[in-house]
Amino acid sequence: MSNNILKGKRGIIFGALNEDSIAWKTALKAHEEGAQFVLTNAPIALRMGEINKLAEHCNAEIIPADATSIEDLTTLFEKSMEVLGGKLDFVLHSIGMSPNVRKGKSYGDLNYDWFLKTLDISGVSFHKVLQTAEKTDAMNEWGSVLALTYIAAQRTFPDYSDMAQAKSVLESIARSYGYRFAKLKNIRVNTISQSPTMTTAGSGVSGFDAFFDYADKMSPLGNASAEDCANYIIMMFSDYTRMVTMQNLMHDGGFSNSGITEDIIAQLTK
Numbered sequence: 001m002s003n004n005i006l007k008g009k010r011g012i013i014f015g016a017l018n019e020d021s022i023a024w025k026t027a028l029k030a031h032e033e034g035a036q037f038v039l040t041n042a043p044i045a046l047r048m049g050e051i052n053k054l055a056e057h058c059n060a061e062i063i064p065a066d067a068t069s070i071e072d073l074t075t076l077f078e079k080s081m082e083v084l085g086g087k088l089d090f091v092l093h094s095i096g097m098s099p100n101v102r103k104g105k106s107y108g109d110l111n112y113d114w115f116l117k118t119l120d121i122s123g124v125s126f127h128k129v130l131q132t133a134e135k136t137d138a139m140n141e142w143g144s145v146l147a148l149t150y151i152a153a154q155r156t157f158p159d160y161s162d163m164a165q166a167k168s169v170l171e172s173i174a175r176s177y178g179y180r181f182a183k184l185k186n187i188r189v190n191t192i193s194q195s196p197t198m199t200t201a202g203s204g205v206s207g208f209d210a211f212f213d214y215a216d217k218m219s220p221l222g223n224a225s226a227e228d229c230a231n232y233i234i235m236m237f238s239d240y241t242r243m244v245t246m247q248n249l250m251h252d253g254g255f256s257n258s259g260i261t262e263d264i265i266a267q268l269t270k
């Protein structure tokens with residue numbers, strides 16, 4: 001069902017890797033809602049070619065960019081304005097990766113070069129995206145920029161490792177740049193804190209299945225799916241949320257405000 005709430009809007013969507021990706025589902029919905037956008041991902045992720053079928057379906061151009069490279073980002077923003085025929089109304093940063101998590105390093109034995117990579121890819125890249133958008137003057141007034149995060153920024157989830165620090169950086173950038181961009185151009189910047197979701201990035205965290213089940217039982221509405229998340233993102237890109245900025249928005253079925261649930265008690269007293 002479409003209400004065309006993004007009709008006439010232009011944007012960039014980072015991070016669609018495969019059909020499970022939150023960014024992939026978001027692209028499908030944005031297309032359904034009348035938006036025009038460019039799809040982007042790191043060159044290495046594009047090599048698998050899966051994104052081509054999404055691009056075809058959405059009538060979208062693919063422009064490669066490593067989100068840690070200012071050069072790539074500058075080209076991306078400049079080319080996107082050319083391809084889409086004007087400035088942008090929305091940007092989705094749906095990017096996360098930790099070499100320490102990927103390679104199974106324990107939190108007491110982190111590789112610090114990798115730690116810095118985690119921070120750069122999963123946190124600082126959001127600043128790079130925002131700063132490049134500002135320097136290339138790529139955003140329209142009242143635009144909306146979003147990044148995806150996880151509650152491990154506030155509470156400890158041991159296997160999330162150095163990604164917890166990256167998400168804290170990411171959320172802090174949304175507040176600081178949100179202030180700046182509001183003053184400059186009435187642009188809003190927010191993070192959405194999403195439930196555990198079965199995607200490539202999600203299931204890279206060890207013990208993810210247990211993690212997923214626990215969150216599901218601790219959330220009175222259950223875990224929010226990738227599709228639910230895409231719907232929320234579309235609303236945040238629409239004109240219905242023009243005064244929401246500098247927020248970390250919980251999209252987690254009630255997890256973050258639950259102390260304990262009957263489902264968890266039932267599990268523990270089995």
Ligand SMILES: NC(=O)c1ccc[n+]([C@@H]2O[C@H](COP(=O)([O-])OP(=O)(O)OC[C@H]3O[C@@H](n4cnc5c(N)ncnc54)[C@H](O)[C@@H]3O)[C@@H](O)[C@H]2O)c1
Binds near residue numbers: 199
């Ligand atoms: N899956 C979950 O459980 C969950 C929960 C909360 C938040 N999130 C966040 O949602 C976002 C999207 O992840 P997902 O779950 O859809 O998984 P995903 O693996 O489908 O997406 C992660 C994306 O990051 C991209 N990426 C990695 N390094 C990059 C770089 N240098 N430059 C550009 N892109 C790069 C990958 O190619 C991939 O497309 C991430 O920020 C993730 O941390 C995920």
